[in-house]
Amino acid sequence: MTIISISAPEELLQRFDQVLASKGFRSRSDAVREAMRTFVDEAEWDSTEGENQIVITMIYDELGPRGELSVLQHRYEEIQMMLHLHLEKGQCMEVFIARGPNTRLREILGKIRKVKGVRSIRFISTSRAGG
DSSP states (O other), X not given: OOOOOOOOOHHHHHHHHHHHXXXXXXXXXXXXXXXXXXXXXXXXXXXXXXXXXXXXXEEEETTSSHHHHHHHHHHOTTEEEEEEEEOSTTEEEEEEEEEEEHHHHHHHHHHXXXXXXXXXXXXXXXXXXXX
16 A cells, blocks of 8 residues: 545545545545545546446336347346346336446447437446456
């Protein structure tokens, strides 16, 4: 582990301390490491090179596109897991967990966006590199 030192305006540091306490971090170091990981993950996702893991959630009407989403799971070996949840008011949630080259993961997202009946798509990505 390497020790670093940073400078920050007092007001920003106070706000940072409030947030880290509310999120349950044990220390500033833990919170800064998490912020650094997020920063790196976002930069690597923006890159056309490299590989990532991605969690994709979709909301759709119960009588919607489940079959089309299942076809995607079989078409893309990068999709490692698929979870189906019944929500209230006749809505469903589908969760895909995938890993692979950024280009293929973006392709999967593009295909999902074209599926008729999907109301909402959200995703988070994390780089394969640990730390």
